[in-house]
Amino acid sequence: NAGVMQNPRHLVRRRGQEARLRCSPMKGHSHVYWYRQLPEEGLKFMVYLQKENIIDESGMPKERFSAEFPKEGPSILRIQQVVRGDSAAYFCASSPMGSVYGYTFGSGTRLTVV
Amino acid sequence: KNEVEQSPQNLTAQEGEFITINCSYSVGISALHWLQQHPGGGIVSLFMLSSGKKKHGRLIATINIQEKHSSLHITASHPRDSAVYICAVSFQGGSEKLVFGKGTKLTVNP
Numbered sequence: 001n002a003g004v005m006q007n008p009r010h011l012v013r014r015r016g017q018e019a020r021l022r023c024s025p026m027k028g029h030s031h032v033y034w035y036r037q038l039p040e041e042g043l044k045f046m047v048y049l050q051k052e053n054i055i056d057e058s059g060m061p062k063e064r065f066s067a068e069f070p071k072e073g074p075s076i077l078r079i080q081q082v083v084r085g086d087s088a089a090y091f092c093a094s095s096p097m098g099s100v101y102g103y104t105f106g107s108g109t110r111l112t113v114v
Numbered sequence: 115k116n117e118v119e120q121s122p123q124n125l126t127a128q129e130g131e132f133i134t135i136n137c138s139y140s141v142g143i144s145a146l147h148w149l150q151q152h153p154g155g156g157i158v159s160l161f162m163l164s165s166g167k168k169k170h171g172r173l174i175a176t177i178n179i180q181e182k183h184s185s186l187h188i189t190a191s192h193p194r195d196s197a198v199y200i201c202a203v204s205f206q207g208g209s210e211k212l213v214f215g216k217g218t219k220l221t222v223n224p
Binding site for chain 1: 149154155209211
């Protein structure tokens with residue numbers, strides 16, 4: 001039973017390009033959370049999704065960022081027109097039925113914008 | 115405001131020492147998590163607590179709901195315990211999201 005799979009592990013994008021980060025939750029987990037860790041800062045919530053639904057996106061920047069968790073396939077965090085300030089580690093976590101059942105975190109995607 | 119405070123920010127210990135990391139939060143929670151992160155590494159969930167105490171190997175986590183306080187203890191610390199330890203909570207009435215402390219960087223010297 002593989003854990004939460006995130007890819008790519010490292011992603012380099014030039015300013016203005018698009019970044020797509022993927023997260024495959026653990027088998028049987030239907031709740032996905034995305035968190036961002038800026039350099040020298042703590043982790044911050046971005047978005048909480050269930051299959052085909054965004055439950056809470058209160059942590060998402062208003063522009064350029066979007067997330068989806070389709071019926072089939074991984075959850076995708078998409079950042080359009082990246083800027084240097086988007087450079088961070090992006091972590092995905094999954095849960096079977098919500099946070100009270102515990103989380104499993106992925107290894108993260110480290111995005112560098114050059 | 116829903117806040118999570120951790121202390122100390124940095125901690126250096128000698129191998130074998132008993133370690134305590136503290137976490138305080140501001141309002142009622144549904145669960146508290148202790149996480150471990152190695153430099154450049156992923157995040158490992160160590161404990162999830164809503165009351166009482168949990169133990170796993172040399173790690174012990176306790177929570178006092180009335181005082182809104184949790185501690186993570188490491189007995190017989192080892193250099194491989196060197197990592198950042200992060201306290202995170204999901205607040206009651208919230209949407210399930212975690213709010214994180216700033217983390218405690220632990221260095222255990224041989």
